[in-house]
Structures are given as C-alpha cells and as structure tokens.
Amino acid sequence: MADTFRRLIEPLDEKRHARDRFSCGVESLDAYLRSRARQDRQKWTAAIFVLAEGPTIIGYYTLSSYSIHPGDLPDDLARRLPRYPHLPATLIGRLAVDTNYRKQGFGEQLLLDALKRAFDNTSEIGSVAVVVEAENANAIAFYRSYGFLQFPGNPDKLFLPMRTIRDLFAKSLYEQARSQPKPGQQHALHFTVVQRIVNI
Numbered sequence: 001m002a003d004t005f006r007r008l009i010e011p012l013d014e015k016r017h018a019r020d021r022f023s024c025g026v027e028s029l030d031a032y033l034r035s036r037a038r039q040d041r042q043k044w045t046a047a048i049f050v051l052a053e054g055p056t057i058i059g060y061y062t063l064s065s066y067s068i069h070p071g072d073l074p075d076d077l078a079r080r081l082p083r084y085p086h087l088p089a090t091l092i093g094r095l096a097v098d099t100n101y102r103k104q105g106f107g108e109q110l111l112l113d114a115l116k117r118a119f120d121n122t123s124e125i126g127s128v129a130v131v132v133e134a135e136n137a138n139a140i141a142f143y144r145s146y147g148f149l150q151f152p153g154n155p156d157k158l159f160l161p162m163r164t165i166r167d168l169f170a171k172s173l174y175e176q177a178r179s180q181p182k183p184g185q186q187h188a189l190h191f192t193v194v195q196r197i198v199n200i
Contacts, residue, residue, distance in 0.1 A: 007058065009113045012048040014038050018055040024096040026135055032094060033060060046093060049117075051110055059097035059106050061114045066091035066131050068159070072151050077161065081128060089159070090118040090127045111146065119165045129159045 012019075019033050033048075040046040040062070050060040067086040070078045081087060092114050097106045118130050132148060134140040134156050144150070147168075148158035 007051060007053045009049055009051045009110070012037055012041060012050050012060065016055060017050055017052055017057050019057065022057045022060070022096075022098055024059075025099050026096065029094055029096040029135065033057070033096075037062075049110075049113070051106060051113075057098065058101045059095070059110050061095040061110050062091075062093040063114060063118060064091045064093055065089075065125070068129065068131065072153060073159075074149070074152060087128045088126045089129045089131050090121070092118075092130060092132045095132070107142065111143075115160070115165050116169065119162060119169065122162060127162055129161045130165065131157065131159045133157050 019037065022033050023030055037046075037048045037060075041048055046062040046064045048060060048062050051058045066089040068089045069086060070081060070083070073081075092111075095107070095110055095114065097110070115130060118127060121127070132139075132143050134143060140150070140156065140158065143158045146160070147164060148160045151157045151159065
C-alpha cells in the first residue's frame with residue numbers, strides 16, 4: 001500500500017523537505033528555497049514555512065520583521081497611527097506554490113496561515129500591518145483580491161492593516177460558530193470578504 005501523508009504547514013526542515021524539487025515558475029523564488037532559505041533561517045533573518053505532503057513542498061512563505069515609514073502610507077491611515085519615525089510591521093517576503101499544485105486553493109491557504117500567524121504574534125511583538133512585495137502583476141492582483149492596498153509610491157509593495165486582519169478573522173470565526181454544517185462536513189475558515197478561492 002502506498003504511503004499517505006498529511007498536508008501540514010510547518011517550519012522548513014532541510015532534512016525532511018525536498019527543496020530541490022520545488023518549482024513555481026519564478027526562478028528567484030525557486031532559487032531562494034534551494035540556496036538561501038537555510039541561511040536566512042539559521043541567521044534569524046526570516047522564518048520559512050512550507051505546506052508539505054511528506055517530503056514534497058507544495059508551497060512556502062517567509063515572515064520577517066519590517067518597518068514602515070509613516071510618510072509611505074496613505075494620509076488617512078497615517079493620521080490614525082502613532083507619530084513615530086518608523087512603525088513596526090510584518091513582511092511576507094515570499095509566497096509561492098509549486099506549478100504542479102496550481103489552482104487548488106493552496107495559495108489562499110498559505111496566505112491565510114501567514115496572516116493568522118502574523119496576527120497571533122502581535123500579542124508579543126508589535127506590528128501595525130502585514131506587508132508583501134509582489135513579484136509580478138499576477139501577484140499584485142492576488143493580494144489585492146484579499147484587500148491589500150498598494151503603497152502610493154510603490155505599487156509592487158502592498159499592505160494590509162493589522163486591524164483589518166483582526167476584524168476579518170473575528171468575523172469569520174463568529175460566522176463559523178453560527179453556521180450548522182451537515183453531518184460529515186467541516187467548517188472552513190475563509191475571509192468574509194472573499195467568497196471564492198483565489199489561486200496563484
């Protein structure tokens with residue numbers, strides 16, 4: 001009987017996860033996982049999480065500390081934040097899905113996990129927003145579909161305020177608690193504002 005593996009999002013383990021087999025079609029993202037991820041993890045410059053099925057990496061993302069200059073934000077948002085020279089944030093530096101697993105909802109699964117993990121950490125480390133750096137137009141469209149806003153002076157960089165993330169998860173959990181699934185079905189946690197699976 002063939003072995004079956006449970007799909008998990010977990011920290012990258014170079015001894016168990018086959019980094020050299022991963023291919024998302026963007027060379028910089030593939031090369032990072034093969035050559036730089038281990039170094040970043042060991043030097044604490046980024047935390048790398050993979051969605052894996054056994055040794056096979058379906059997708060991955062990275063989280064790092066980040067800072068935002070208030071002047072880079074839209075004026076209406078900047079006015080509501082403390083007047084510090086720099087504001088703490090969380091960076092999703094990279095997010096990618098292997099080409100063999102495209103259009104199956106794994107991009108959304110990775111993003112939701114990253115946002116939830118970033119929000120959970122705010123009880124110990126301050127962060128006013130999650131920032132992403134998009135590789136291309138498709139990535140920009142993907143993040144914007146989840147409510148991310150582009151920095152006025154840098155359209156390839158987007159952010160989602162932590163307050164928005166908190167409210168979206170709180171509302172999703174509330175609606176999940178109210179719903180009554182049929183026998184054999186399970187609740188699915190999705191953003192209220194997203195009514196469809198968006199894939200990369």
